[in-house]
Amino acid sequence: MKLLLIHTGGTIGMAETPDGLAPRKGLVEDAITVRLPDGAELVADVFDPLLDSADVGPSHWNRMLETIRRHPGTPVIITHGTDTMAFTGAALSQALAGENRRVILCGSMLPLGQKGDAEGNLDLAIRAASAQGPGVFLAFAGKLLPAAGLVKHHSHEGDAFRSQPQAALGVPQRRTFIDRKLAILTLSPGLPAASLKAILETLDGAVLRIFGAGTAMNDGQLLKVIADAVAGGKRLRAISQCEAGGLEPGAYAAGAGLWGTGIENGGTETPEAALIHLWLN
Structure with a gap:
């Protein structure tokens, strides 16, 4: 051996x-x-x-x-x-x-x-x-x-x-890590849209920790920042701030605005797993 x-x-x-x-x-x-x-x-x-x-x-x-x-x-x-x-x-x-x-x-x-x-x-x-x-x-x-x-x-x-159980892993398109500017960001009550915009401007993509099963503040400016980032080619991937259970888009009307931005659904991914997904895919 x-x-x-x-x-x-x-x-x-x-x-x-x-x-x-x-x-x-x-x-x-x-x-x-x-x-x-x-x-x-x-x-x-x-x-x-x-x-x-x-x-x-x-x-x-x-x-x-x-x-x-x-x-x-x-x-x-x-x-x-x-x-x-x-x-x-x-x-x-x-x-x-x-x-x-x-x-x-x-x-x-x-x-x-x-x-x-x-x-x-x-x-x-x-x-x-x-x-x-x-x-x-x-x-x-x-x-x-x-x-x-x-x-x-x-x-x-x-x-x-x-x-935490994760979805079955497929074969990734890229098997080594390249130089990408990525971060894990957390939505929190009162987060200014300008602050989120400023940090997203420095990144190639981000994991966004959102509420519960998939909701976010009904803040038009904040949602526009997310939508504009996605439209500009930045990879944004949503995960739950809860340790277990994951996301269920559409379960609550409070999440409709967020999912309309084009953000990706990270499902049951942990923050770490979602970040690696952005690096490898």
């Missing part, structure tokens, strides 16, 4: 220093090596410098994809910080759709060696990587979660993640 490790950084690979927790090279690689079954071979690609997950973005997703594709047929474990784990989960799930790969994401709320969750999460990740069947998953808190719709719902507890 061969196992590919891509270690990006994050809490799991940190250790105590006089200045507080900091990345320690070799910590994750050694922890996995001693856990591998006899005869198994570890191939490691370690980011240098190791990254806080807050700094992970499209160029790093491309590097992960490049490394995965250089090792066809090899199961993969990616160790990663928890703060942007949902973005990376959505990115790899969508970009690798149809490629028959098995990828296990893994992180922790406490570092290795601190009697926390890191060792258990790594053990689960190794078992999951050796199992059959394609897909991208997160090994965390004793659970194997589909990574396409991850939600980090708690900032401190060990059981920090949930996974």
Whole structure:
């Protein structure tokens, strides 16, 4: 058995220093090596410098994809910080759709060696990587979660993640991430139309978090900003501000104006999944 490790950084690979927790090279690689079954071979690609997950973005997703594709047929474990784990989960799930790969994401709320969750999460990740069947998953808190719709719902507890069901993934038109200016924006009561217009002018597209099952303020100026952006070629994709349930256009009259702008329906997509959809399609 061969196992590919891509270690990006994050809490799991940190250790105590006089200045507080900091990345320690070799910590994750050694922890996995001693856990591998006899005869198994570890191939490691370690980011240098190791990254806080807050700094992970499209160029790093491309590097992960490049490394995965250089090792066809090899199961993969990616160790990663928890703060942007949902973005990376959505990115790899969508970009690798149809490629028959098995990828296990893994992180922790406490570092290795601190009697926390890191060792258990790594053990689960190794078992999951050796199992059959394609897909991208997160090994965390004793659970194997589909990574396409991850939600980090708690900032401190060990059981920090949930996974929201997502629509079946087709094969994307673009399998790497190009330079697009995208953002996740949130409708909130009293949002000035001029503010939304100003930020949309700097973007190629955006995910717009709207209310409930698909409503928005009945503000003619705001709706015109959205309609003008769509007419001008900007990709705008709507999702619900609710964690679960998704959108149902037409369910409420209060959403009629919004859906008349031509905005896309993100359905049950999480914010992270909707953003990746705009990047890849």
